[in-house]
Amino acid sequence: MISMDHFCVICGSNQSVISVRRPVDYEYSVIPPEKYCYLRCRDCCSEWLSPRPAPEALAAFYPESYHAYSEGEDHGWFAKILVGARAKVRGRKYRSLLSGDSGSLFDVGAGDCRHFYELARYADLKFSGVELQPALAKRAKEMGFDVATGTLESMDIMPHIGRHDIVSMNHVIEHVNDPVEVMRRVLVMLKPGGYVIGQLPTNEGWESHVFGEAWAGYHYPRHLQVFSRKGLRRMLEKLGYEDIQIRSSPHCQIAISMQNILLKWGVKLQLRHGRSNIYGLLLLLSLPFEFVIAAIDKSGIIDFTACKPKGN
Ligand SMILES: [Zn+2]
Numbered sequence: 001m002i003s004m005d006h007f008c009v010i011c012g013s014n015q016s017v018i019s020v021r022r023p024v025d026y027e028y029s030v031i032p033p034e035k036y037c038y039l040r041c042r043d044c045c046s047e048w049l050s051p052r053p054a055p056e057a058l059a060a061f062y063p064e065s066y067h068a069y070s071e072g073e074d075h076g077w078f079a080k081i082l083v084g085a086r087a088k089v090r091g092r093k094y095r096s097l098l099s100g101d102s103g104s105l106f107d108v109g110a111g112d113c114r115h116f117y118e119l120a121r122y123a124d125l126k127f128s129g130v131e132l133q134p135a136l137a138k139r140a141k142e143m144g145f146d147v148a149t150g151t152l153e154s155m156d157i158m159p160h161i162g163r164h165d166i167v168s169m170n171h172v173i174e175h176v177n178d179p180v181e182v183m184r185r186v187l188v189m190l191k192p193g194g195y196v197i198g199q200l201p202t203n204e205g206w207e208s209h210v211f212g213e214a215w216a217g218y219h220y221p222r223h224l225q226v227f228s229r230k231g232l233r234r235m236l237e238k239l240g241y242e243d244i245q246i247r248s249s250p251h252c253q254i255a256i257s258m259q260n261i262l263l264k265w266g267v268k269l270q271l272r273h274g275r276s277n278i279y280g281l282l283l284l285l286s287l288p289f290e291f292v293i294a295a296i297d298k299s300g301i302i303d304f305t306a307c308k309p310k311g312n
Contacts, residue, residue: 011044247303
C-alpha cells in the first residue's frame with residue numbers, strides 16, 4: 001500500500017522525491033519527537049513535510065518565543081518602519097479589491113488584531129477573523145473584534161457563508177494541515193466577486209536554490225508545505241477560483257536565510273524570538289536585493305489574489 005504521504009498535498013500527484021532529508025530548525029531549535037523530511041512533487045514542484053504531523057502535534061512546533069506572538073513588541077526602529085509601510089501597501093490593496101467604498105474583511109490568523117487599526121486608516125472595512133492562540137484571540141475580543149478562537153478548519157463557518165468581500169491569509173496556508181480544505185472553506189465564506197488575498201513563501205525562485213535546506217521558507221517544522229507558483233495556481237483553479245494573480249513581494253526572508261546559513265556554519269549568534277543581534281544588519285544588507293528580485297518577479301515570497309466567480 002502506498003502511504004498518503006507520498007501524494008502531493010497541493011496537486012494530488014503521486015510522483016515525489018525527497019528534497020530535504022534532515023531539516024533543521026535554525027530559528028527556534030525545535031526538535032519534534034517524530035523524524036520528518038520534505039518531499040518534492042515531481043509534477044507541480046511543491047514540497048511538503050512527510051509523514052504528515054498529527055494535528056495535535058503542531059502546537060509543540062511553536063515555542064513561546066515564536067516571533068509572531070510578539071509582533072510589534074521586539075522590532076527595532078527600522079523593522080517598525082517596514083511594518084508600517086507594509087500596512088499601508090496592504091490597506092491600499094484591500095481597498096482596490098472592494099467593489100464599493102466599504103466592505104467586510106475576515107482575517108485568518110488574526111493575531112491580537114492590532115493591525116486592523118493600521119488597515120482602517122486606508123480602507124473602510126468591517127473586521128473579523130480567527131486566531132489559533134487563545135491569549136491573542138482574547139485580547140482581540142477585549143478590543144471589540146469578532147474573532148473566533150481556533151483554526152479555519154475547525155471553526156463554525158455557517159455565520160460567515162457568502163459574507164465577506166475579502167478573506168486575508170498572510171503566511172497561513174503553508175502552516176495548515178489541509179491547505180485544499182482551507183481554501184475550499186475560504187471560497188464558501190466569500191461573497192460572489194469577493195477576493196482572497198494572501199502571502200506565502202515559494203520555492204520557485206533563486207532563494208531556495210542558493211540557501212538549500214537553510215532557506216528560511218522551510219521554517220521547519222512549522223511550514224507543513226512549501227508551494228511552487230504552479231502548485232498554488234493549480235490548487236486554486238481546481239477549487240473554482242478565477243482571476244488568479246501571483247506576484248513577487250519584497251520581504252525579510254533573505255535576512256533570515258542568511259542568519260540560518262551563519263548558524264549552519266557554526267557562527268555563534270544569540271537568538272531572541274528567532275532573530276539574532278545582527279538581524280537588523282542582515283535586513284539592511286539584504287533589502288536592496290529583496291527589492292531587485294521582487295522587481296524582476298523572482299522573490300522567495302509571493303502575494304496572491306483570487307476571485308470567487310460572480311455566478312456562484
Ligand atoms: Zn504537486
